[in-house]
Amino acid sequence: MREVFHQSLEDLQSQLVEIADLVTVSIDKATRSFATSDVELAEEVIADDAKIDELAVALDEQAIEILARQQPVARDLRVVVTALRVSASLERMGDMSEHIAQLARLRFPERAIPKGLKGTFTKMGELDVEISRTLSELLRTQDLKLADTIRNTDDDIDELHASVFEKVLSDNWKGEATATVDATLASRYHERFADHAVAVAKKVIYLATGDWRIEEEDIALAIEQQQELGHA
Numbered sequence: 001m002r003e004v005f006h007q008s009l010e011d012l013q014s015q016l017v018e019i020a021d022l023v024t025v026s027i028d029k030a031t032r033s034f035a036t037s038d039v040e041l042a043e044e045v046i047a048d049d050a051k052i053d054e055l056a057v058a059l060d061e062q063a064i065e066i067l068a069r070q071q072p073v074a075r076d077l078r079v080v081v082t083a084l085r086v087s088a089s090l091e092r093m094g095d096m097s098e099h100i101a102q103l104a105r106l107r108f109p110e111r112a113i114p115k116g117l118k119g120t121f122t123k124m125g126e127l128d129v130e131i132s133r134t135l136s137e138l139l140r141t142q143d144l145k146l147a148d149t150i151r152n153t154d155d156d157i158d159e160l161h162a163s164v165f166e167k168v169l170s171d172n173w174k175g176e177a178t179a180t181v182d183a184t185l186a187s188r189y190h191e192r193f194a195d196h197a198v199a200v201a202k203k204v205i206y207l208a209t210g211d212w213r214i215e216e217e218d219i220a221l222a223i224e225q226q227q228e229l230g231h232a
């Protein structure tokens with residue numbers, strides 16, 4: 001019976017990786033559709049979001065069944081609770097991808113990226129794809145060094161997000177109202193996508209340490225302990 005239980009926990013973690021991989025595909029397609037006004041690519045993102053939602057719901061149902069039937073404790077309980085929280089964040093990341101794709105579709109055949117901000121949004125898109133790939137690897141390996149990488153990448157995205165607002169609020173901004181709205185919304189979607197990735201990284205840290213309010217030096221210690229165990 002314990003073997004079946006632990007297999008169920010492993011299945012939960014595998015399902016999280018599967019959802020995270022789909023989110024990576026989604027944000028990659030969404031940012032490319034936004035940059036190039038590829039409406040067919042945008043339509044794929046919008047249609048495929050339902051698959052992410054379905055998998056998240058299925059995972060939640062399985063997690064709740066484990067809680068009801070197995071009443072896990074200690075780290076096993078943390079695995080189930082973390083899976084429930086992570087699936088919600090991944091689902092929201094898929095929604096952010098969909099929102100970006102919807103902007104691209106809305107402005108087709110025109111470019112959704114306002115003039116003067118192409119470089120900024122290109123970089124934000126690249127960083128969102130990068131942070132999503134790192135997140136998939138974090139969920140796959142639970143290597144806490146990757147959590148630090150995610151937080152650092154999020155800082156870069158936050159800076160770009162702030163620069164978009166500075167641009168559209170400056171006296172030199174000549175964009176029309178629609179361009180201002182598009183820039184503001186798109187920047188927010190990119191920024192929120194990364195924020196959810198950071199939230200997932202924090203949950204993985206909780207899974208490894210059992211502490212929600214862990215300080216940065218404690219994370220560094222947890223990483224060091226992981227490395228020592230790896231070389232043991």
